Structures are given as C-alpha cells and as structure tokens.
Amino acid sequence: MKIAVLSGKGGTGKTFVSVNLAYIQEQVTYIDCDVEVPNGHLYLPMKEPAVQPVYLPVPSIEDSLCTGCRTCIDFCSFHALCWTGSRILHFEQNCHNCGGCSIVCPTKAISEKPYSIGNICTGSFEHVGVMSGSLNPGQMQGCAIIRKMIAQTRDLKNLVLDCPPGDSCHVVQSILEADLCILVTEPTSFGASDMRICIDLLKLYNKPFGIIINKSLDTRNQIKTFCRRHNVKILAEIPLQPELASLNASGQIAAKNPEYRRVFERIFKNAQALIHQQNQ
Amino acid sequence: MKIAIPVEQKKMDSMVSATFGRTEYFLLMDLQTQEVQFLDSPFCRGQSAGIQTAQLMIDHQVGVVVTARCGEKAVRLLNAGNIQIFQAVKATAQENLEFYRAGTLALLQRPDHVCIYT
Ligand code: SF4
Ligand code: SF4
Numbered sequence: 184m185k186i187a188v189l190s191g192k193g194g195t196g197k198t199f200v201s202v203n204l205a206y207i208q209e210q211v212t213y214i215d216c217d218v219e220v221p222n223g224h225l226y227l228p229m230k231e232p233a234v235q236p237v238y239l240p241v242p243s244i245e246d247s248l249c250t251g252c253r254t255c256i257d258f259c260s261f262h263a264l265c266w267t268g269s270r271i272l273h274f275e276q277n278c279h280n281c282g283g284c285s286i287v288c289p290t291k292a293i294s295e296k297p298y299s300i301g302n303i304c305t306g307s308f309e310h311v312g313v314m315s316g317s318l319n320p321g322q323m324q325g326c327a328i329i330r331k332m333i334a335q336t337r338d339l340k341n342l343v344l345d346c347p348p349g350d351s352c353h354v355v356q357s358i359l360e361a362d363l364c365i366l367v368t369e370p371t372s373f374g375a376s377d378m379r380i381c382i383d384l385l386k387l388y389n390k391p392f393g394i395i396i397n398k399s400l401d402t403r404n405q406i407k408t409f410c411r412r413h414n415v416k417i418l419a420e421i422p423l424q425p426e427l428a429s430l431n432a433s434g435q436i437a438a439k440n441p442e443y444r445r446v447f448e449r450i451f452k453n454a455q456a457l458i459h460q461q462n463q
Numbered sequence: 464m465k466i467a468i469p470v471e472q473k474k475m476d477s478m479v480s481a482t483f484g485r486t487e488y489f490l491l492m493d494l495q496t497q498e499v500q501f502l503d504s505p506f507c508r509g510q511s512a513g514i515q516t517a518q519l520m521i522d523h524q525v526g527v528v529v530t531a532r533c534g535e536k537a538v539r540l541l542n543a544g545n546i547q548i549f550q551a552v553k554a555t556a557q558e559n560l561e562f563y564r565a566g567t568l569a570l571l572q573r574p575d576h577v578c579i580y581t
Contacts (some may be wrong), residue, residue, distance in 0.1 A: 267543040268521050274536055277511060314534035 185342040186454060187361035189385075191377025193348035196397035199431050201345035202226040203438040203447045204365075209342040212312035214332050216357040218301065218325040221315045222247050223345050225434045229306025229313050237316075237328050238297035239280040244271045248292035255284040255293060264289045276321050280304035301328050305337075312339075313340070329356045350384045358385070363458050364392040365418060365450075370404035378406065382415065390463045393454065418453045421446060434460075464494050464526035466563065468556045479551040479559055483533040484512030490556050491523060513537035520546055529559050533571060546578040 190197040198215075202223055215223035242255075242264070249271055256264045256271070263277035264284060274296055278447035285293040296347065301318040304449040314336065316328040325347075336342055337360070346357040358364055364385050368378040378394070385392045392415075396406050410417050422428070430437050437443040468476040469486030480486035489502040504519065505510040513533070514574060517540035520528060529549045540546055549568040551559050562568050 262514050265514060265518050265540050265543075267519065267540065268545070270543075272540060272543050274514060274539075276536075277514070 184340070184455065184458065185344065185360060185362045186368060187344040187346055187358040187364045187390075188350050189346045189354060189358065189364055189381050191350070191369045191379075191381040192368065192371075192374050193346075194405060195367045196331065196395075196431075197348065197367045198223055198226070198345055199305075199437070200365065200367050200397070200421075200447075200450075201275070201343050203436060204451060205343040205445070206309075206436050206438045207444055207447045208341055209310065211310075211343065212314060212336055212339050213345065214336060215313075215315040215345050216329045216353065217345060218318040218328045218353065219347065221317050224249055224304070224313065224315050226436055227308035227311055227313045227424075229304060229308060229315075232304040232306035232313075232315075234302050234304050236299050236302045237331055239300050239324060239327055240295040241275055241278050241280060241298040242273055242293045243296040244273065245294070246270050247289045249289055252289060252291075254287050254289060256300040258283055258287045265266055274405040276323065280324065280327075294299060300324050303328060303332055325353050326356045329353060332461050333360055337346060350380050350423045354381075354384070355388070358390060364390045365453055365454065366392055367395045367397055368406055369398045370396060370400060370406050372405065375405045375409060379409070383411075384393045391457055392416075393457050395450065396420045398423040409434055416453075416457055418457070419446065419450045465524055466492050466494055466527040466529065466560070467502075467520055467523070467525040468529045468551070469504075469531075470556050470557060472499075475499070475557040476555045479529070479531055479556055481531055481552070483512075483530045483537055485530070486516075489519075491525065492560065494527075501536040513535075514540060517541050517544070517546075520544070527563070529563055529568060530571070538571070 188197050188201040205211050213227055215221040249434050261277045261279050263274045265272045298324045304315045306313050314332050316332050318325045347353045366381050368374040394417045401421050438447050469480035469483055469491045470488050471480050472490050472492045476486040485507050487502055487507050491502055493501045502539045506515045514536050517537040525546055529551045531540045531551045548571040
C-alpha cells in the first residue's frame with residue numbers, strides 16, 4: 184500500500200506518524216518528500232547512503248552567436264533571462280527549465296546544460312528502506328526531486344510518503360500515486376483550518392483519506408465535530424502524552440515500544456480497511 | 464550618463480523610496496545636460512520586481528543608481544550592466560543628488576542591506 188501522510192499545518196506530527204507507520208511494516212520504504220526541510224532521516228538515519236545529484240537543464244548562451252534580439256527575454260515568463268547591455272544573463276533560480284528559450288532563439292545561440300538543484304539520498308534503517316530528497320537553498324523546483332523519487336520507487340509495493348506541510352505543488356506531486364492519504368492534525372483552530380484546506384485538495388484529486396488527531400485531549404473538539412458532520416473517517420486519536428512527546432523529540436522511533444507499536448498497527452489496519460471499503 | 468533614484472513622488476524634493484524594485488517612480492537625471500525625467504515603474508507589484516527594474520535601468524542607459532537598498536538578483540544584473548550602486552542617505556532625492564556630486568555617498572556595501580538608511 185502506498186500511503187501519503189499530509190498535515191496542512193506544520194508541526195502536527197506528520198513525520199512522527201510517517202516514520203512510525205513505516206517502521207511497523209515489512210518490506211517498506213519511507214520517502215521524505217519534504218524536500219525543503221527533510222527531517223525523516225533524524226528518526227531513520229541511513230548508514231552510508233547513496234547520494235545522487237538531481238540536475239535540471241538550464242540554458243547556456245553562446246555570446247558569439249547572440250545578436251541581442253531579445254526574443255528569448257520576451258519569451259521567458261519567469262524573467263530568468265536579462266540583457267546586460269552587451270550580453271544575455273541567465274538567473275538559474277528563476278528558470279523553470281521549460282527549454283523554450285533555446286527553441287525560440289533565431290540564431291541557435293542557446294543550448295542546454297545540466298544544473299544541480301539538489302540530491303536524493305537512498306539507504307536503509309534497520310528493515311526500513313529510506314529515501315530522502317533535498318532541495319538546495321534558493322531553488323524552487325522541488326517537484327522535480329519528488330517526481331524523481333516517485334519514479335524510482337514506482338515498482339515498490341509498500342511506501343510511506345512523508346509530504347511537506349500545506350497544500351503546495353510539492354504536496355500535490357507527492358500524493359499523485361498514493362493509494363491512501365492520511366491527514367495528521369491537532370485539536371487547535373489552526374490545525375482545523377489547515378485540515379479543511381487539505382481535505383478540499385484530496386477531494387479534488389479523488390483520494391481516499393482518513394484523519395489522525397495527534398496531541399488529542401479527551402474532550403470534544405472542532406476536528407471531531409467537523410469530521411462527524413462531513414462524514415470524514417478518523418483513523419486514530421493519539422493522546423497528548425509528555426512521555427511520547429519526549430521520546431519523539433529525542434529522535435526515537437516510538438513504535439519500538441510495544442505499547443506504541445500497537446497504536447500504529449491499529450492505524451495501519453484502519454487504513455487498510457478504509458481502502459477495502461473504497462474498493463467495494 | 465544618467466543617474467537614477469527610486470522616489471516616492473514625482474518631484475525633486477521627494478524622499479528616496481525605501482526599496483529599489485518595489486518603488487513606484489524613478490527620478491532620472493542626465494548628468495551632462497541636467498535634464499530630469501520621472502519614470503513610472505510598472506514592477507512595484509508582481510514577481511521578479513528587482514530583476515525587471517534592473518533591466519529597466521539598463522534599457523534607460525543608466526550609469527549610476529542611488530538607492531536605500533537593493534536585492535541580490537538586481538545587484539547581479541546591475542553589476543553585469545556596469546551600473547554603479549550607491550547607498551542613499553535618508554533625505555530627499557535632490558539632496559542625494561548633491562551628495563553624489565560632492566562624492567560623499569558610499570557604494571552599497573552588500574545586497575539586501577538590512578539597514579534601510581545609513
Ligand atoms: S528554459 Fe524556460 S524558464 Fe528557463 S530561461 Fe529558458 S524560457 Fe526561461
Ligand atoms: S534570442 Fe538568441 S540571439 Fe536573441 S537575444 Fe536571446 S540568445 Fe541572443
């Protein structure tokens with residue numbers, strides 16, 4: 184099963200859920216899609232990971248062929264090409280790698296060269312396969328890294344995709360091939376508001392999903408009210424426990440403790456049941 | 464050669480704008496003929512304002528910019544276009560022009576200067 188874990192609001196415990204949900208499975212790979220700030224590796228440290236750089240094509244300009252006609256500048260919607268008065272200057276960080284400028288240049292002054300935007304680390308922690316993408320600071324094209332990780336794990340059966348917070352294009356890219364999405368939230372107004380935004384996104388993409396209320400207090404809260412009213416499945420409530428919080432804060436896998444392992448096994452079972460239901 | 468100063472209003476005694484790319488107007492002065500021109504900057508809203516404003520300077524044959532601050536990408540393009548960038552002082556455009564002529568303005572130390580006025 185390919186499970187994507189999302190949160191809307193940051194800091195709800197998305198990585199906490201993801202790493203533990205991966206840890207209780209066999210033959211599973213955890214993928215950190217939060218390429219701007221990957222932190223799953225803190226829980227699932229890899230010994231000597233294989234590092235592969237991720238390149239995207241950017242234009243390379245042969246000044247001697249350039250007539251200064253500015254066709255390329257007018258074409259580029261991202262203002263990645265400028266005229267200095269004597270030559271074309273390219274801003275890599277603005278470039279969306281569409282390749283259009285090299286097509287429109289009438290003198291063929293533009294060719295493409297590879298430009299490094301980040302890397303992918305692959306390895307394992309105990310029985311869990313780990314893949315972690317990382318985007319270089321200042322770069323915007325994180326989707327390319329996520330796309331590459333998903334392509335490289337397409338044939339694997341069991342994945343846990345730890346998404347970035349929010350509902351950005353990075354999140355969309357991360358959930359595309361998921362069988363099920365788990366939305367981790369917390370019983371605060373902020374948590375509820377961002378959860379609703381993510382639910383809209385998941386409905387748009389027609390993804391089966393369930394909610395985990397993390398740091399839950401044993402009282403009525405707006406998340407539960409919302410879920411009841413909108414017929415949204417709550418997969419689990421993880422109670423607010425100082426012991427669990429400090430275990431997690433020290434980078435430990437909570438599911439190594441049998442009591443917590445049962446919590447995540449139950450979540451996994453509920454998730455399987457949800458998919459089963461959908462397929463009927 | 465022309466000098467350009469981002470200004471809040473289209474007049475000589477306008478204060479210098481707090482930004483470069485997001486300014487609404489520029490004062491342009493031809494240093495040989497003393498001719499003054501005010502330019503609307505269309506980039507005060509929207510993305511990549513700094514880069515596009517720097518391109519506007521190049522396209523108007525500006526040789527010197529006096530500004531309170533300037534982003535990294537704009538600085539890169541202005542440098543590539545051999546445009547000198549001076550740090551504005553908190554005063555009117557007119558006064559900054561006089562300081563420039565007197566040679567008392569310092570070059571902008573680094574892009575995205577956190578302190579808006581020295
Ligand atoms: S590849 Fe596309 S985005 Fe990049 S500079 Fe060329 S036209 Fe602009
Ligand atoms: S389109 Fe080609 S020739 Fe024209 S300015 Fe761009 S690089 Fe130079």
